[in-house]
Amino acid sequence: MQRVFEALSSVVRRKILAYLAHADMTAGEIAARFEISKPAVSQHLTVLENAGLVTSEKRGQFVHYRLVPDHLANTLHAYAQEVCPVSKPLKAESARIAAKRKS
């Protein structure tokens, strides 16, 4: 929990998660999308991995990173529940999905 919120506190790391939400990427592909150095990006990836938000897999020369979407969603949802038990956005989302199911 602490590690997840710590990880999310950085703009760079949130951008990395956004990239990985669309497609798995190698460390190099991710680094290429930022102005900072590769080691800096590598450190950000380590933070994300320690938070359980991404996983990595070495394939030959490359290290492929991918999102662990459930972990992020679960953590955010758990915290939202804790602080605002019946939050409006969740209810709105629910209504939308419920409406879809009816049709």
Next chain:
Amino acid sequence: MQRVFEALSSVVRRKILAYLAHADMTAGEIAARFEISKPAVSQHLTVLENAGLVTSEKRGQFVHYRLVPDHLANTLHAYAQEVCPVSKPLKAESARIAAKRKS
């Protein structure tokens, strides 16, 4: 957005939000629940207020703080949508509420 996630990255600040989720409190009442100094707590409250997560109101000698629950829920939800468009926990929550409405 950045300010919200920055605010949430601190254990103390998340605890403050949890306290305020149950009841409005004065700065002193909040500070009494932590081991750190009052000025330190005051600074944390400023961070939370700058993030739009809480508001304060001075009544006489006291400053009352209260949660702005929608802001937190909206931000978390917006971000969850961005990274995992149709996240499982939200769907689970939706299903639960939808079920309630049927009965």
Next chain:
DNA sequence: TCAGTGATTAAGTTATGTCTTAAATACTAA
């Protein structure tokens, strides 16, 4: 007006985060 209380501001220290460059590791292919 003055002493006391609640809260914040100011100033300075310490801890932590984030970045850089240089070096090391691991793999690929000539």
Next chain:
DNA sequence: TTAGTATTTAAGACATAACTTAATCACTGA
């Protein structure tokens, strides 16, 4: 084996966050 590429580790600089104590501001009530 050697050169080249992908990535991480190491070490250190710099900026920012978080905390402390002391001082200040604002309000209350004698």
